[in-house]
Amino acid sequence: MKLVIENLTCAFGGFRAVDEVSFEAESGGLVGVIGPNGAGKSTLFSLITGFLAGQGGTVRLDGHDISALPPHERARAGMVRTFQVPKEFAHLTVRENLMAAAPNQSGENLVDLFLRPAAIRREESAIAARVDDTIAFLKLGAVADVPSGKLSGGQKKLLELGRVLMTRPKLILLDEPFAGVNPVLIEEISGHIRALNADGIGFIIIEHDLGALSRLAGALHVMDRGRLIASGAPGEVLKRANVREAYLGGAA
Ligand SMILES: Nc1ncnc2c1ncn2[C@@H]1O[C@H](COP(=O)(O)OP(=O)(O)O)[C@@H](O)[C@H]1O
Numbered sequence: 001m002k003l004v005i006e007n008l009t010c011a012f013g014g015f016r017a018v019d020e021v022s023f024e025a026e027s028g029g030l031v032g033v034i035g036p037n038g039a040g041k042s043t044l045f046s047l048i049t050g051f052l053a054g055q056g057g058t059v060r061l062d063g064h065d066i067s068a069l070p071p072h073e074r075a076r077a078g079m080v081r082t083f084q085v086p087k088e089f090a091h092l093t094v095r096e097n098l099m100a101a102a103p104n105q106s107g108e109n110l111v112d113l114f115l116r117p118a119a120i121r122r123e124e125s126a127i128a129a130r131v132d133d134t135i136a137f138l139k140l141g142a143v144a145d146v147p148s149g150k151l152s153g154g155q156k157k158l159l160e161l162g163r164v165l166m167t168r169p170k171l172i173l174l175d176e177p178f179a180g181v182n183p184v185l186i187e188e189i190s191g192h193i194r195a196l197n198a199d200g201i202g203f204i205i206i207e208h209d210l211g212a213l214s215r216l217a218g219a220l221h222v223m224d225r226g227r228l229i230a231s232g233a234p235g236e237v238l239k240r241a242n243v244r245e246a247y248l249g250g251a252a
């Protein structure tokens with residue numbers, strides 16, 4: 001699956017948080033988006049996935065213009081995101097959160113409920129099996145029945161990844177998957193991302209941990225004040241004067 005964004009723009013009042021950003025990403029690829037705080041990275045993800053409408057530009061998936069589709073239809077098309085602040089249901093267990101993340105099922109349709117109970121049972125057991133697989137893959141077995149509000153920051157990031165995996169995505173947008181995660185778990189999450197990527201799932205990853213991101217990503221896009229200021233191989237992009245300047249400016 002190929003994602004092409006062109007001239008995406010989002011203004012809050014007169015302030016352009018995202019200003020004419022264009023790039024491409026594919027399932028099978030793994031690209032990073034970096035930039036100082038407030039550069040517009042999370043807003044860009046919201047534009048790509050339909051959580052914000054913005055003021056212009058187009059989002060195309062495999063040549064189809066999906067710019068007007070709501071988030072759940074973009075998810076059904078195979079493109080999903082996580083949020084910088086995890087959005088799990090704190091009172092539900094890990095297992096229940098994963099069940100709830102499965103795409104809308106026919107069991108919610110009353111006609112099916114009465115006329116096709118066997119089909120619904122089959123579907124429910126298929127979801128339960130997928131939840132079990134996801135728990136095993138992410139090694140969340142020890143906390144599967146723990147309310148997710150009790151998880152560590154890193155475990156919540158793992159659950160976020162699990163929730164998007166329940167939708168069988170082709171392209172996953174991760175917003176700071178390593179923030180607040182200890183180094184051991186960062187390596188573990190990186191391993192899961194590599195394995196999924198080797199299976200053909202594409203990733204676009206916003207991350208401040210440039211070391212961990214550079215080990216994963218084939219290319220980086222750098223944002224500063226809403227604009228894309230550099231794109232290319234991590235080692236090369238991070239050496240550029242304007243990129244270093246943007247980071248120093250952002251820290252000041
Ligand atoms: N809903 C909003 N209303 C007003 N300003 C916003 C909103 N969301 C983000 N911003 C502003 O847009 C800029 C970019 O934010 P964001 O995309 O979260 O940056 P990043 O993820 O790169 O840190 C920031 O200045 C932020 O304050």
Ligand SMILES: [Mg+2]
Binds near residue numbers: 041042043084
């Ligand atoms: Mg952000």
